[in-house]
Amino acid sequence: MSNHDQLVALFETYVAENEKFEVKGIKASAARARKALAEIAKLCKERRQEIQDKKNAEG
Numbered sequence: 001m002s003n004h005d006q007l008v009a010l011f012e013t014y015v016a017e018n019e020k021f022e023v024k025g026i027k028a029s030a031a032r033a034r035k036a037l038a039e040i041a042k043l044c045k046e047r048r049q050e051i052q053d054k055k056n057a058e059g
Helices: 003-024 027-058
Strands: none
Touching: 003 027
8 A cells, every 4th residue: 555545544544533532522532543643644754755756766
C-alpha cells in the first residue's frame, strides 16, 4: 500500500474514532484517534520526501 493510500485510510480511522470520542464519549477512542494522528504525521513526512525526490529526479 502506498503512503498516499495509508494516509487516506488513517485519516478515515481518525475521523471515525474522533466522532466516537466527541459524540459518544468513548474514552478508548481518544487514544485510537491520537494514534492515528501520530501515524499520519509520520507518513506525511515520508510522503513529502517522496514527492521532493520525484520532483528533483524529473527536473
